[in-house]
Amino acid sequence: MIGAIDIGGTKIAVGMVDDAGRVLAKTESPTQGQRGYSDGLARIENMLRETARQAGGQLRGIGIGSTGWVFPFTGEFGDVDFLPTWKGCNPVNDLSRAFHVSAALENDGDASALGEAAWGAARGKSRLIYITVGTGIGGGIVLDGQLYRGVDRAHPEVGHHVIDASGPPCTCGFRGCWEALATGPAMAAWYHSQPGARTTAGQLTAKQIFEQARSGDALARQAVERETYYLALGLANLIGLFVPEVIVLGGSLMKSVQLNDLRQVIAQGCRFVPWQKTELALASLGEDANLIGAARVWHHRYHP
């Protein structure tokens, strides 16, 4: 079994995953980045020991998926917003030493892409893109079974391609990135900027706006159409650039979106590539997708 660690903004999840991608045991702890790296590392080590004991197998290796920036081949953390004290720290070396096994690290979008490719909705496919839409847009690209990496083996940021240059400002420096237009918070922000938005019980979430749209609210329907359009434009760009076999869609927002509506927008363009052959599929690894992906990081590095 592989020890899997998923490091996110709100929690650190740790578990044991077997060679078929099944979670044998898991636990979690609030991220609490302000408590410092050694505190975080100690908690991770305790959670690994606890879940290994529960699962009762032999620990073969450790896989880590984390929100970026991280450096997969040195094992170091870069500038991660919610983990400022982790910068320059190396959990790959530290955990490898503590448990006497090999360890590997990837960006969490890449980790989930690897998980879905091996054990989920993209199983058997060699060219795929994984996209997760929630409070941000992240993802990973797998070509010919290998994780695509850029210069210095950098992780590409699919959420920051520009959809509308006159759109809202983005944290990366541009305006109108896919992430600035098509996430749940972006959808809610647009809805609440319109006259006639419902605000009686506080601001609606994207999920609630989808519900309002289904019950016939005109402004909510407009927000859903807009959301679907921007989401599909980004997907159409990826189809035009990569023509993958499948785009796997994960994240909370995808629970509300209709795939057929996305396809209708994609069909308006893309006529120079066989876009009909690119399947859109919902992520299939469920709530443990990040943990399972983190375990797959180890397999991909050491047993490809």
Ligand SMILES: [Zn+2]
């Ligand atoms: Zn951006």
